[in-house]
Amino acid sequence: MKNWKHAFKLDPNKDITEEEIRRVCESGTDAVIVGGTDGVTFDNVWNLFEQIEPYDVPLVLEISDMEAVVPGFDYYFVPAVLNSKDKTWVLDMQHQAMKLYGDMVEEQLIFSEGYCIVNEEAKAFRKTNCFPVTEEDILAYARLVEQLFPLPIFYLEYSGKKGDTSLIQKVSEELSRTQFFYGGGIQSREEAEEIQGMVDTMIVGNIIYEDFETALQTVPE
Numbered sequence: 204m205k206n207w208k209h210a211f212k213l214d215p216n217k218d219i220t221e222e223e224i225r226r227v228c229e230s231g232t233d234a235v236i237v238g239g240t241d242g243v244t245f246d247n248v249w250n251l252f253e254q255i256e257p258y259d260v261p262l263v264l265e266i267s268d269m270e271a272v273v274p275g276f277d278y279y280f281v282p283a284v285l286n287s288k289d290k291t292w293v294l295d296m297q298h299q300a301m302k303l304y305g306d307m308v309e310e311q312l313i314f315s316e317g318y319c320i321v322n323e324e325a326k327a328f329r330k331t332n333c334f335p336v337t338e339e340d341i342l343a344y345a346r347l348v349e350q351l352f353p354l355p356i357f358y359l360e361y362s363g364k365k366g367d368t369s370l371i372q373k374v375s376e377e378l379s380r381t382q383f384f385y386g387g388g389i390q391s392r393e394e395a396e397e398i399q400g401m402v403d404t405m406i407v408g409n410i411i412y413e414d415f416e417t418a419l420q421t422v423p424e
């Protein structure tokens with residue numbers, strides 16, 4: 204996982220053809236993450252799982268709903284939304300889930316992600332009742348995840364919008380042990396190349412559903 208440069212995020216609540224799934228899995232991406240903010244159910248996660256599982260690519264479930272935890276994935280990522288106003292999204296959901304699934308959790312398979320959601324228009328920002336963050340806030344969250352908590356992954360989430368590259372670079376400089384995930388608004392090979400050098404892992408989501416051929420071009424050669 205440390206060496207993942209690129210991952211596609213497939214949304215269980217969006218339509219994708221079998222042929223597109225094949226091309227995503229064989230694109231050369233380092234991983235496929237299944238995750239979304241709304242309309243994620245056991246059935247639609249299972250449906251994607253069954254279609255992706257036959258391929259060799261590492262397969263991750265990013266859990267966004269306790270009812271939609273499907274067994275069999277290679278890894279499980281659990282978000283904690285650091286800039287949420289509600290403790291629910293930072294700790295309580297995870298606490299509740301540990302009551303339900305705690306005895307099934309295999310430590311090697313589960314990774315927590317410290318999310319900082321920057322784009323105020325993003326569904327996840329609204330759903331998890333986030334407060335707007337300044338550059339100073341973001342850098343402090345990165346330090347928190349690196350030095351104080353620490354968590355294995357810091358996820359700078361712009362979902363739907365491209366982030367500020369000078370800020371991405373500054374975040375990168377704060378992180379050494381923590382894996383730096385960036386996601387949001389990557390819509391071309393050029394944008395992917397620009398961001399690639401600054402982050403450990405870039406996540407490409409919506410463009411898969413908007414312009415499939417361009418999405419495939421975001422995979423580094």
Ligand SMILES: CC(C)=CCC/C(C)=C/CC/C(C)=C/CC/C(C)=C/CC/C(C)=C/CC/C(C)=C/CC/C(C)=C/COP(=O)(O)OP(=O)(O)O
Nearest residue numbers: 239240241266267268269274279282296297300304326327
């Ligand atoms: C049975 C079995 C195999 C068990 C395995 C055990 C296991 C791994 C248990 C896990 C236990 C656990 C700790 C679960 C976590 C529970 C949970 C629900 C936590 C809350 C997660 C959370 C904070 C979700 C909030 C939403 C969020 C941050 C989602 C991330 C994805 C994201 C931002 C997607 C982008 O949004 P999108 O939907 O694409 O938006 P657009 O449509 O606008 O594009």
Ligand SMILES: O=P(O)(O)OC[C@@H](O)CO
Nearest residue numbers: 362363386387388408409
């Ligand atoms: O959908 P986009 O904007 O590519 O963002 C990817 C990912 O960070 C969403 O969680």
Ligand SMILES: [Mg+2]
Nearest residue numbers: 214239408409
């Ligand atoms: Mg999306």
